[in-house]
Amino acid sequence: MIEENLFSVRMRASKNGAHENGGKHISGGEQISTYSHLKHTVNVLLDKALTHSKGNPDFMQIQLELIDEPITxxxxxxxxxxxxxxxxxxxxxxxxxxxxxxxxxxxxxxxxxxxxxxxxxxxxxxxxxxxxxxxxxxxxxxxxxxxxxxxxxxxxxxxxxxxxxxxxxxxxxxxxxxxxxxxxxxxxxxxxxxxxxxxxxxxxxxxxxxxxxxxxxxxxxxxxxxxxxxxxxxxxxxxxxxxxxxxxxxxxxxxxxxxxx
Structure with missing residues (x-):
């Protein structure tokens, strides 16, 4: 069942554009989540990016992908x-x-x-x-x-x-x-x-x-x-x-x- 799968959820946020375009790094983070908890996990990372002491980002990317290999x-x-x-x-x-x-x-x-x-x-x-x-x-x-x-x-x-x-x-x-x-x-x-x-x-x-x-x-x-x-x-x-x-x-x-x- 899909609820048993685990996903890698990663976030990066920057100001004055994306990192690769010279933007200033504001925040980054990641978690491993079940499918049923993905919404909560994304919200945690979103809150982290939007409340960082380095400032407000104008670029953010949140990415998730299925982990399809053994986990140590x-x-x-x-x-x-x-x-x-x-x-x-x-x-x-x-x-x-x-x-x-x-x-x-x-x-x-x-x-x-x-x-x-x-x-x-x-x-x-x-x-x-x-x-x-x-x-x-x-x-x-x-x-x-x-x-x-x-x-x-x-x-x-x-x-x-x-x-x-x-x-x-x-x-x-x-x-x-x-x-x-x-x-x-x-x-x-x-x-x-x-x-x-x-x-x-x-x-x-x-x-x-x-x-x-x-x-x-x-x-x-x-x-x-x-x-x-x-x-x-x-x-x-x-x-x-x-x-x-x-x-x-x-x-x-x-x-x-x-x-x-």
Whole structure:
């Protein structure tokens, strides 16, 4: 029956035209939905685009497609929050977490030097940990991780168990970080939002889990960052295909949460 099928629903919104025509990125998002919940899912993404702090979009695209391949289910990364008093302290901690996760210091510094050139991308940039060079060929688009979700009931069960506030923003970020770092080629991820009103960012890796850092930029700054540090890529196309195309759903069960010592 069609109600049993799952659909990938994706939204992107921009101002001053479409992204590919030079429009300013306003918002993006996606969910996996059953057919019977498609209207609700579309409305959630529509509301996200129309209420973003970066402004009102004049271009929006909402796309859905049937998922006709097996869906991977996995546990979320273990999450911790690091409270800091300044952006400088937060960025120092981020650098240290990346290094402890296996990213060489020289590569980290090269990535920071190139951040301003890559701040307007919709997706992530991929850095080779050995050369410190960007290795994707997506220019100003970047690589956008897709086809992933965490169904609300299971997410709220997880949040209640760990006494965390229910946050759509945290859920979406944790889902993305879990998918990215599940791949053996991913060493670590560094991210903070382009939302001028949201200054918390994170470092995620297999070793560190998902480490939220409460200040990684100043309030009012619209410059975001999403970098995947990768290693041992014999087939870059296969890696990007995993990030963009292979479906994944987070499924948490009490007692199975993976902890980082």
């Amino acid at each position: 289910k996995c546990e979320p990364l273990h999450i911790e929050t690091i409270e800091v008093e300044s952006v400088e302290e937060g960025q120092l901690i981020a650098r240290n977490l990346l290094e402890k996760s296996g990213v060489p210091r020289a590569c980290i510094e090269k990535a920071y030097q190139q951040m301003k050139e890559c701040s307007g991308l919709r997706g992530a940039i991929l850095f080779d940990i050995h050369t410190g060079e960007r290795i994707d060929d997506r220019s100003d688009k970047g690589v956008r991780v897709s086809r992933m979700d965490w169904f609300t009931t299971n997410y709220e069960k997880w949040a209640n168990y760990y006494k965390m506030p229910v946050s759509q923003r945290v859920k979406e970020a944790l889902v993305l970080a879990t998918k990215v770092n599940r791949h053996p080629a991913t060493v670590a991820e560094l991210c903070w939002s382009d939302d001028p009103e949201y200054i918390t960012g994170y470092v995620a890796s297999k070793k560190a889990g998902y480490q939220r850092i409460t200040r990684l930029k100043t309030y009012g700054d619209e410059q975001g960052c999403r970098i995947f540090f990768v290693n041992g890529l014999s087939d870059l196309d296969s890696y990007i295909h995993y990030l963009e195309k292979e479906p994944l759903i987070i499924q948490w069960e009490e007692g199975n949460d993976e902890r980082v010592n």
